[in-house]
Amino acid sequence: MMDSETYDLFVIGGGINGAGIARDAAGRGLKVMMCEKGDLAEGTSSRSGKLVHGGLRYLEYYEFRLVREALIEREVLLNTASHIIWPMRFVLPHSPTDRPAWLVRLGLFLYDHLGGRKRLPGTRALDLRRDPEGAVIDNAYVKGFEYSDCWVDDARLVVLNALDAAERGARILTRTACTSIRRDNGLWTIDLRDTRDGATTRVKARAVANAAGPWVNDVIGRVAGANSARSVRLVKGSHIIVPKFWRGEHAYLVQNHDKRVIFINPYEGDKALIGTTDIPYEGAPEQVAADEREIDYLLSAVNRYFKEKLRRSDVLETFSGVRPLFDDGKGNPSAVTRDYVFDLDETGGAPLLNVFGGKITTFRKLSEHALQRLAKTFPAMGPDWTSASPLPGGDIPNADYVAFFETLRQAYPWMPRDLANHYGRLYGARTRDIVGAATSLEGLGRHFGGHLYEAEARYLVAKEWARTAEDITWRRTKERLRMSPAQQAAFADWFDAELAQAA
Template sequence: MSDSDLLDVFVIGGGINGAGIARDAAGRGLSVMMCEKDDLAQGTSSRSGKLVHGGLRYLEYYEFRLVREALIEREVLLNSACHIIWPMRFVLPHSPQDRPAWLVRLGLFLYDHLGGRKKLPGTRSLNLDRSPEGTPLLDEYHRGFEYSDCWVDDARMVTLNALGAKEKGATILTRTACVMAKRSKDRWEIFLRDEHSGEMRQVFAKVLINAAGPWVLDIVKQVTHTRSARNVRLVKGSHIIVPKFWEGQQAYLVQNHDKRVIFINPYEGDMALIGTTDIPYEGRAEDVKADESEIQYLMDAVNRYFKVKLRRDDVITHFSGVRPLFDDGKGNPSAVTRDYVFDLDTQGGAPILHVFGGKITTFRKLAEHAMQRLKEALPNMGPDWTRESVLPGGEIENADFEAFSEKLKTDYPWLPPSLRKHYARLYGARTGNLLAEATTLADLGRHFGGDFYEAEARYLVKNEWAQRPEDILKRRTKHGLHLSEDEIKAFEQWFEQTLVTQPPVILQANAS
């Protein structure tokens, strides 16, 4: 094998941390390959609360450094991808039975000032008896607070990082498992299995990065046969989706009887996303699902504060994810740190970096720190670069999404408003790539229902590693929430007959 065939970096894991690291490394001029055993963001990274936030409740556990870093990153990410990240105001009704008002106000004061807030408006107090934000709440709640955080399409955040990595020269392999990796002097010998065909492939890399999330210890023990002094706590977080039951675009943050906070956020226009739980989890991460007690717990939290009373029949769907938290020895799952920790193992030759913990808000900083830790092993890497960069589709002047939306209206007057908004939110400045030469709605091909047309499905297969119907319906988009069962079945049948016969595309560096 010649040195020209030797990769600088191989990344295991196609969640937010793995994709973020692959993009950062590729942008430093390194040769990079990333593999994911399933689809991009199929695990934890598509099952979050969809927020880019500082973590207001982490202040209670004195996680000041983490909160500060997350608050700074909140605005960095807002500038980098304003099409999939946007500001949201959160209403926190105060209950005298829980945290005292002075403590809440102090926490919000710190939240406003720890991270050098520039774009987002600050906290304000609310008289819930008079303000419209108080209308859906029970009459017993008279006082509240309103503060800022940001919404994010989490699964698209992962895909955009993978696209960014590819455009910087990285090779991205989905549904490709790393089944074994072993040190061979100054390099890693890595064995990959294509989950479609079962075919094996062998590659070599100077550095191996284990960003497998809930499976990080599986990679340590079963794939690389290395050691790590670190451990993870698997914590299950479940969410429910119900019809939206209030007016306005504000979200709500309520405190439950056990002092956990529950987010109640507008979702997909006419729905609400409610979560999350924090439950220790010991099963296989692939098997995680919300149980009935968690669903009831979330409904009870809502019913404690709102006039509308949720019933089990109101739950449209639910999902659950496993958060691989770094085990800092704290017993309460809610108190376990959301910070990230690295374990760099250089014993025996070629380095391997294991990534423990982290949260979607701090993925960019995590990736930057990871590469800094590897500077000695990769002395020719370029400097830090992602802070001032934009993600694919984020090339919007002054990060002004409203102005961009108006321009789309002028450029594509034939697009219905809901479809134009859908494309703008998912593809941003790359919307024209999807629409290509289309000049009428008929040019978009078969209509599957809602805002879903054939042109988008084909684009996602060609450009964003979508290989199965659920990759499109659940992760690249949320069309699955807006289609009937018959419409979903019709799309699945069309996909199998039209697209699945095509060989999967390995998206890698452009020839240029």
């Protein structure tokens, strides 16, 4: 079937970079279509360490431009999406057998000053024998440092970018594979296939942005029949989830024997997220999974520093993602740049912009740079705009979530505090769109377990492209971690019976 419309920009990939580019382009007045072969953020963008950070360890590889850009973006994102991004303090116990203390102090000083830090507190030294943050640390470590970065709900960051793009006129297609793109008289002819029913569609576009992440080279070669001198290097990063074993909202960052750093972060209230590994990967990105060696590696890194020793039986969940890093020829996976690179092929007056690399913190700047690269094709498009524009739900006065949460409590006095925080953290100022006219928990409909009620599920299907139970329980929310297997099965049955047809 032929779509009768011609789009300005067609975006391949519904991860953070694709959604960010679609949003930026739509906000400049371009006619945009974006396709994703699975769910939004189903790949790498929902399997990150959940951090908006400058990348402290990148300083060791002299990536000063990347760190500075990331630190500046950290402040921008904190101001535009403070419901899904919030400050977190990180405690770094110092191991004298690894990096020297002077080097750590120098790195933290640069980290505090490279990006024009405004909202976050600076670094301080800790005496782990006296300061409460050291209570769980093994007695062998006496010195430490505390610095600031930010936490992010990565999958929701993707969805909110796609939602904003759609509200600005973009057409967002999930479960839709791009099977072919070919140049034809100065335009792209693009073939699409619905992965659910096999229906095919053909559209045209003036330019294509290939933001397919780990599949970027596959799009260039198999889908576009083109070539590029650039390539991505696939690196696997795995995480484990365990019960939280310390008090406080702070996180920990530890240095392992191999000089890699491991994050140990509070996660979903009573759990901890530990990661990540850095392993070269050559398999199919959709089949990536954490293996036992990685799990042992992460457990060993934690047990080196903490009094309480974790066991394999403590691991509640694991997840693994494939980072599509720009291949800069570095042998050590940890040394491969996290920066992004563009390859613009303007053959025949129909541009193909391929995106290599990048990190979740710099997605907005990457998107902005991508549109700047296409300025010759779209000379009438609007100016840069995203740095001061909140993401959906992020229009919170002064980006102050604490004050906003109190307004939620006043608006819904019948709502339990943890449920109000669940809605506030995921939907921000749009919480009212889920709650509607409800004046009691019963008004939210059936309760499936955890914080998941029928009203939220229906909203996610209607507004956020949720098409399966897992889309809701794992990517739009993390309620799977709070639901028993029986509750998860019951929700899946209800979803299939009640909502699948509507989806």
